[in-house]
Amino acid sequence: MLLKRSRDIESWDLPHIENPFFARAHVERAFFNCYASDLRGIDEVLRDEFHSFSSLNRDRRTLDRLLNLLEYGRVFLIHEMGAKPFSPVVRQEEDGPDKSRWVVSLSNNYLFARSSLEWIVQGLNNSHTGGHAQKPPSLLDEVVGGAKEIINQLGRRTAASLSESMGMRYVEKETGREIDLNKEAKDLLPPSNADQELGAQIVRDNRATAAMVSMVMALSSKFRSVVRNPEEFAADLKKALTHAKSESEALGEAGLEQAKRRLGYKTDPRFVKRYHGPDDMSKKEGKLAELEAKGNKTDSKAVATNTNGERQSSRLKNKRRARLMTENKAKKIDIPSNRQGGPYTQEEIDLWQDILNRDGRKQHISIHTNTETGMVRVYARDHDGIISKTLDEFKMENFNEKKKAIGEAFKK
Numbered sequence: 001m002l003l004k005r006s007r008d009i010e011s012w013d014l015p016h017i018e019n020p021f022f023a024r025a026h027v028e029r030a031f032f033n034c035y036a037s038d039l040r041g042i043d044e045v046l047r048d049e050f051h052s053f054s055s056l057n058r059d060r061r062t063l064d065r066l067l068n069l070l071e072y073g074r075v076f077l078i079h080e081m082g083a084k085p086f087s088p089v090v091r092q093e094e095d096g097p098d099k100s101r102w103v104v105s106l107s108n109n110y111l112f113a114r115s116s117l118e119w120i121v122q123g124l125n126n127s128h129t130g131g132h133a134q135k136p137p138s139l140l141d142e143v144v145g146g147a148k149e150i151i152n153q154l155g156r157r158t159a160a161s162l163s164e165s166m167g168m169r170y171v172e173k174e175t176g177r178e179i180d181l182n183k184e185a186k187d188l189l190p191p192s193n194a195d196q197e198l199g200a201q202i203v204r205d206n207r208a209t210a211a212m213v214s215m216v217m218a219l220s221s222k223f224r225s226v227v228r229n230p231e232e233f234a235a236d237l238k239k240a241l242t243h244a245k246s247e248s249e250a251l252g253e254a255g256l257e258q259a260k261r262r263l264g265y266k267t268d269p270r271f272v273k274r275y276h277g278p279d280d281m282s283k284k285e286g287k288l289a290e291l292e293a294k295g296n297k298t299d300s301k302a303v304a305t306n307t308n309g310e311r312q313s314s315r316l317k318n319k320r321r322a323r324l325m326t327e328n329k330a331k332k333i334d335i336p337s338n339r340q341g342g343p344y345t346q347e348e349i350d351l352w353q354d355i356l357n358r359d360g361r362k363q364h365i366s367i368h369t370n371t372e373t374g375m376v377r378v379y380a381r382d383h384d385g386i387i388s389k390t391l392d393e394f395k396m397e398n399f400n401e402k403k404k405a406i407g408e409a410f411k412k
Contacts, residue, residue, distance in 0.1 A: 023077035073116030145199025252295025255369030311385025319360030374399030
């Protein structure tokens, strides 16, 4: 058996490719027992994909990175000539007299591995019929296209909710047909090439979430070779792409997530992020804290002030928000809504009732990320929203990779 990179697959390899599900077991056994295994090519793949790899690096973390390459179709396990895979993923079909073509039979459970195989097969089919093999799609572009589609979906829902709240109707000028902004609002970030369009279509066809897209972005080999703690990278990226409306806001959200981990805060399960509300409501040792995320090109420490002169992260601002939620929004519990966060829940209102019972008193923290340098500074604020002390200061982990990924997602 041989572990082979997708770009090196030849036509004679196709009927011998093992399903990634079953290939995983072979790779796991061979990884820690290389001298007693007949599986070749592991070291070569690792050196090519992870340039810092040395033959001494056979630990669980490196194995997980290798298994992710297998799952996402960057590498495949090939059986020797004469041996059959337990679950073949490519078969040959008749295509007219004296003609045949390769067809991918891998299920959509391995969506990106299937996509990789389809491009390999398409190129080989074309080359056999006098055409030219096509360049495989860019996984990064596919993921960026998927991220853009998620942002576009959020934008359409936002447009629809604003229209609903203001009692506005949009109609088609030529026909008078009413336009459903949930489906037909203009994309904020249209795909800029065919690979991005493919990624957007994958999201539409499979109802993918930001979690899936960000995880794929984190696991693609371009990022895996340089990213430390890829699971945390993916989680941060999910938060950044879900609600942020700009690159700076997204980086600010990513800084907030890293600050929470460093300081030991965990989001209260009752909290739902909504427009005009706080960025996070977390707990540590049973104490509630409101967190605000800021992203700026400078080392700014400022927070916004409302028309009543109340700063974000202040007692009065939060007391006002708690009154709004418990008196007005409580009437809308479980009523379907296109607004960010969906329908209001009883648990969410209970959280704000706790805040109201405390007269808005709780810990207030602001997290400020410099989007040029990646420095993150965390400040505790008093009941007036004024900085009382510095809680932490650090350089955002994987800042350059995170900034690049977020920048691509917001590129127009």
